[in-house]
Amino acid sequence: MRRCVIFDLDGTLTASDEGILNCVRHTAQVMGLPLPTSEMEQKMIGPPLLWSFTQLLGMTQQQALKGIEVYRERYNRVGLFENRVYPGIRTLLRMLKMKGDWVAIATGKPTGASRRIIEHFQLNEYFDCIEGLRDDDPPGKEGLISRILPPDCSEALMVGDRKYDIDGGRKAGCRTVGVGFGYGTEQELREAGCDLYAPTVDALIELLCPGMARPLGAFLSMEGLDGSGKTTQMHLLTEALTRYGYEVITSREPGGCPISEKIRQIILDPENSEMEPVTEALLYAAARAQHVREVIQPAVTAGKVLLSDRFVDSSIAYQGGGRELGTEQVASLNAVALDGTLPLCTVYLDIRHEEALRRRYAASQPDRLEREADSFHARVEAAYHQLIQSAPERFVVVDASLSEEEISARCAEQVLARLHAQEVAADG
Numbered sequence: 001m002r003r004c005v006i007f008d009l010d011g012t013l014t015a016s017d018e019g020i021l022n023c024v025r026h027t028a029q030v031m032g033l034p035l036p037t038s039e040m041e042q043k044m045i046g047p048p049l050l051w052s053f054t055q056l057l058g059m060t061q062q063q064a065l066k067g068i069e070v071y072r073e074r075y076n077r078v079g080l081f082e083n084r085v086y087p088g089i090r091t092l093l094r095m096l097k098m099k100g101d102w103v104a105i106a107t108g109k110p111t112g113a114s115r116r117i118i119e120h121f122q123l124n125e126y127f128d129c130i131e132g133l134r135d136d137d138p139p140g141k142e143g144l145i146s147r148i149l150p151p152d153c154s155e156a157l158m159v160g161d162r163k164y165d166i167d168g169g170r171k172a173g174c175r176t177v178g179v180g181f182g183y184g185t186e187q188e189l190r191e192a193g194c195d196l197y198a199p200t201v202d203a204l205i206e207l208l209c210p211g212m213a214r215p216l217g218a219f220l221s222m223e224g225l226d227g228s229g230k231t232t233q234m235h236l237l238t239e240a241l242t243r244y245g246y247e248v249i250t251s252r253e254p255g256g257c258p259i260s261e262k263i264r265q266i267i268l269d270p271e272n273s274e275m276e277p278v279t280e281a282l283l284y285a286a287a288r289a290q291h292v293r294e295v296i297q298p299a300v301t302a303g304k305v306l307l308s309d310r311f312v313d314s315s316i317a318y319q320g321g322g323r324e325l326g327t328e329q330v331a332s333l334n335a336v337a338l339d340g341t342l343p344l345c346t347v348y349l350d351i352r353h354e355e356a357l358r359r360r361y362a363a364s365q366p367d368r369l370e371r372e373a374d375s376f377h378a379r380v381e382a383a384y385h386q387l388i389q390s391a392p393e394r395f396v397v398v399d400a401s402l403s404e405e406e407i408s409a410r411c412a413e414q415v416l417a418r419l420h421a422q423e424v425a426a427d428g
């Protein structure tokens with residue numbers, strides 16, 4: 001006998017408003033109608049399209065049927081994926097799988113579209129069943145839920161963000177959990193008679209898996225020469241991973257926590273031009289020792305994805321290569337700082353040092369390190385390439401001369417694949 005947990009999709013596992021609203025706007029445009037106001041748009045998430053189009057957009061019945069065709073065409077092509085998994089849902093699903101629960105989705109969306117969304121977000125292995133309403137199902141979710149519940153179910157839970165989920169769940173004999181991070185209000189869910197209420201994903205995890213330790217998260221880093229476009233790509237990668245339901249924390253080196261930020265000020269202060277290369281290397285390592293213990297390790301233990309702007313590879317490239325301290329010496333003086341912590345994967349934004357220099361001086365006033373002669377950056381670049389050759393499995397190398405969108409798409413695709421492979425290996 002197994003516990004069965006059934007989720008609604010829109011507003012419970014994913015936030016689908018972006019795709020829905022883009023498709024509504026597209027439909028209005030194609031049909032030559034004025035764009036809906038933001039007040040109208042708010043009312044459109046949830047109810048059937050026919051109602052929204054006739055009651056809110058003022059279409060005739062005939063226009064609305066044509067509108068639905070226009071909407072569906074765009075929705076099935078792109079709108080489906082203009083969607084985001086609520087951060088932490090991925091962790092919850094992993095935990096339910098570890099517990100051995102039977103897990104399903106019961107949604108008002110068509111089954112095919114729902115499966116495509118779940119596959120797109122690499123979540124399919126967490127579900128035993130994904131089903132949408134069929135034309136022959138009675139209205140409401142009761143029939144759908146009763147149809148999919150397996151015979152060996154010891155306890156059934158229905159989790160959803162709207163009264164329809166609670167109502168359908170109750171009528172099908174489930175205990176019901178209302179969630180407050182979707183499109184319904186607490187009042188709506190309480191009035192519908194939910195047995196339990198979770199205002200956040202964290203609260204939902206505590207309700208469904210009380211006291212259970214979270215699976216480990218992951219540590220990622222991003223590297224590149226000054227001028228490689230790292231700041232923009234850090235931002236875009238964070239956005240992409242968050243969309244997939246990862247709880248991402250960003251940090252940076254040198255820095256990332258108060259003590260290390262103070263060390264950063266000393267290192268980057270243009271007045272400290274007398275600083276010996278070995279002093280500089282030790283200060284970077286000292287800042288890292290604090291960052292690893294205070295920020296990186298706790299984040300990974302708490303199931304988060306910690307993305308650091310630079311890590312030990314920067315020391316090996318800049319102090320080992322650039323300052324000519326030797327890559328091995330710098331690696332060995334960092335060993336204590338690392339405490340065995342290395343990124344699951346490191347994105348390297350690959351740019352020629354001449355091009356990086358050109359971009360840097362077009363952008364802003366250079367700091368002390370940035371003012372170094374370009375031979376310094378040529379050595380940094382060579383040291384990075386040597387590092388990548390020595391650990392090719394850890395690096396994701398992306399050509400930084402491509403467009404911002406192309407770089408971002410390549411980074412996200414490869415990092416998501418590594419994260420997913422790690423989860424599959426960890427979850428068995």
Ligand code: TYD
Nearest residue numbers: 226227253254284310311314315318319369
């Ligand atoms: P920062 O302004 O953060 O540069 P960027 O935005 O390019 O990351 O300054 C960090 C500088 O410190 C950068 O020039 C690289 C250098 N650095 C090292 O030399 N060694 C290290 O270990 C780290 C982490 C950074």
